[in-house]
Amino acid sequence: MIIRTNLYPEGRKKAITMSYDDAHPFDRELIPIFNTYGFKGTFHANSMHIGEGKNYTDAEARELYKGHEISVHTYSHPALIDILPAELHDEVMRDKARLEEVFGYTVRGMSYPYGHFDNRIVDTVRFCGMKYARTTRSTGDFRLPEEFLTWHPTTHHNGDLYGLLERFMEQRVDRVYNMPCFYIWGHSYEFDADHNNDLYKMEEFCKKAQHLDSVWYATNIEIYDYVSAARSLEISAERKYVFNPSRLSVWVTVNNDRVVEIKPGENAL
Numbered sequence: 001m002i003i004r005t006n007l008y009p010e011g012r013k014k015a016i017t018m019s020y021d022d023a024h025p026f027d028r029e030l031i032p033i034f035n036t037y038g039f040k041g042t043f044h045a046n047s048m049h050i051g052e053g054k055n056y057t058d059a060e061a062r063e064l065y066k067g068h069e070i071s072v073h074t075y076s077h078p079a080l081i082d083i084l085p086a087e088l089h090d091e092v093m094r095d096k097a098r099l100e101e102v103f104g105y106t107v108r109g110m111s112y113p114y115g116h117f118d119n120r121i122v123d124t125v126r127f128c129g130m131k132y133a134r135t136t137r138s139t140g141d142f143r144l145p146e147e148f149l150t151w152h153p154t155t156h157h158n159g160d161l162y163g164l165l166e167r168f169m170e171q172r173v174d175r176v177y178n179m180p181c182f183y184i185w186g187h188s189y190e191f192d193a194d195h196n197n198d199l200y201k202m203e204e205f206c207k208k209a210q211h212l213d214s215v216w217y218a219t220n221i222e223i224y225d226y227v228s229a230a231r232s233l234e235i236s237a238e239r240k241y242v243f244n245p246s247r248l249s250v251w252v253t254v255n256n257d258r259v260v261e262i263k264p265g266e267n268a269l
């Protein structure tokens, strides 16, 4: 049997995710658009901006970001190449702890302030328990990263969203190129500051890209968790069974056309 781990949940073929940095007040304008059109976002927050008298009170932040993911962006947004690993460790852990206090769940993802990363920075954030970290290096393609601690996005929202969407939808999914992920990132304040790229354009894009056939709209950590589960499948020597050691169902294609759900802990086909 030919077994391919080339599907997202429920057998969907592609994924779209949004990623916004800094917990800026303009997230109040952006998030209702995502909610209206069914998009899931990850919001990488500097928790120095959350609390009484800051961008959001704890209660406002909990309400606003409900249904989306909150993720680390360091406590105070330092330039990471200018600080020591011990300071970076403190910045990440302080942010993580404060966000967990506000939102009530374990915060496991991150984006790099100013997009700075190198091997030392990656090692430090891994040591802090971060499972993925987004860079600012747009690739213009839809490949999933091998290494999620250097997860390069498809494009900034100032990029050619419509051209990329067309390519994304036309992207053939085959043995070489599967599980495409259209990853858009930015800062919500850019919608406020740059009138050539206002919120209206983002809303128009969301209208066009909503409810697409066979697309999974997910947060960054949902994609990380699912792809990790898919990559952890264990196939028997004769390819008769697939064992799923993870806590998530994983969908596979068998003999090119049969879609099979392998439930958590199941040894099936």
Ligand SMILES: [Zn+2]
Residues within 6 Å of the ligand: 021, 022, 073, 077, 112, 113, 114
């Ligand atoms: Zn930032």
